[in-house]
Structure formats: structure tokens, C-alpha cells
Amino acid sequence: MAFEITINEGRHSIDVDGDTPLLWVLRDVLGMTGTKFGCGMALCGACTVHINGDAVRSCITSIDSIGDSKVTTIEAVGKTPAGQKIQTAWLDLEVPQCGYCQSGQIMSAAALLASNPHPTESDIDDAMSGNICRCGTYVRIREAIKQAAQSGG
Numbered sequence: 238m239a240f241e242i243t244i245n246e247g248r249h250s251i252d253v254d255g256d257t258p259l260l261w262v263l264r265d266v267l268g269m270t271g272t273k274f275g276c277g278m279a280l281c282g283a284c285t286v287h288i289n290g291d292a293v294r295s296c297i298t299s300i301d302s303i304g305d306s307k308v309t310t311i312e313a314v315g316k317t318p319a320g321q322k323i324q325t326a327w328l329d330l331e332v333p334q335c336g337y338c339q340s341g342q343i344m345s346a347a348a349l350l351a352s353n354p355h356p357t358e359s360d361i362d363d364a365m366s367g368n369i370c371r372c373g374t375y376v377r378i379r380e381a382i383k384q385a386a387q388s389g390g
Contacts, residue, residue, distance in 0.1 A: 240255075245389055290309075365382075
């Protein structure tokens with residue numbers, strides 16, 4: 238089946254089954270490999286993207302549910318004000334260790350700051366609770382979110 242979707246401000250025509258997860262459209266059809274496969278059940282957060290600004294798990298989001306929504310991936314999140322702040326803080330504080338989960342972590346953190354520029358500790362906990370880091374960089378992740386929130390703008 239043919240679908241027209243907007244990803245990172247560009248229109249893409251794809252021909253896949255409607256129940257194909259967005260993750261596989263991004264990675265296998267469009268070659269956008271920044272979004273990672275982790276668990277396939279929306280439990281780890283590695284596949285997080287934005288749909289109309291909301292953090293969603295692309296591994297369980299079917300392509301036929303996208304419609305006219307706008308998808309943003311890790312490849313373009315740095316073009317948004319919140320994404321730019323998060324990416325800068327991530328680099329400043331050397332957040333990644335192995336780095337595998339980081340695209341999902343960044344996407345969740347950017348969605349948080351876009352909707353809540355001054356999050357509390359509880360807000361950060363809530364927004365990031367679905368993202369797992371096997372290397373345990375949670376302290377640096379939290380500090381980067383706080384630094385990005387304090388960077389103004």
C-alpha cells in the first residue's frame with residue numbers, strides 16, 4: 238500500500254503494508270538509521286521519535302496511523318530549539334557511554350523541554366522513565382536536561 242508521510246519536514250512516498258512499524262520504515266525503507274531498535278515492545282525507548290512534537294515509540298506505531306502527522310527523528314531534532322539545547326548539553330556533559338540508547342534519550346528529553354521548558358525533578362522522572370540506558374548514564378542524562386532547561390531561550 239502506498240503512503241505519503243512527512244518526516245523531518247520532507248515528504249516521503251513509501252509502499253509498505255499498513256501495519257508496518259514506523260521504525261522499520263525509517264530504518265529499512267528510508268535508510269534513516271539514527272532511530273534504534275531495542276526491544277520491539279515499547280519498553281526501552283531506543284526507538285523514540287516525535288510525532289507532532291510528542292515522544293512516541295516507533296516500534297509499535299504502525300505506518301497507517303501516521304496520516305498527516307509530522308514525524309521528527311534524531312537526524313533533525315537538532316533543528317528545533319529544544320533539540321538543539323539538549324544536544325549541546327549532551328555534548329558538554331559527555332552523556333553517552335556506549336551511545337546505543339542516546340537517540341531515544343535525546344528525543345524524549347527534547348519533547349519534554351519543548352512542552353515544559355522548566356521541568357521539575359518529577360517532570361524529568363516522568364518523561365524519561367520509559368528510556369533505559371544499559372550503561373547507567375542516568376545521572377549525566379538528568380544533568381544535561383537540567384543544563385538545557387537553564388540555557389534560556
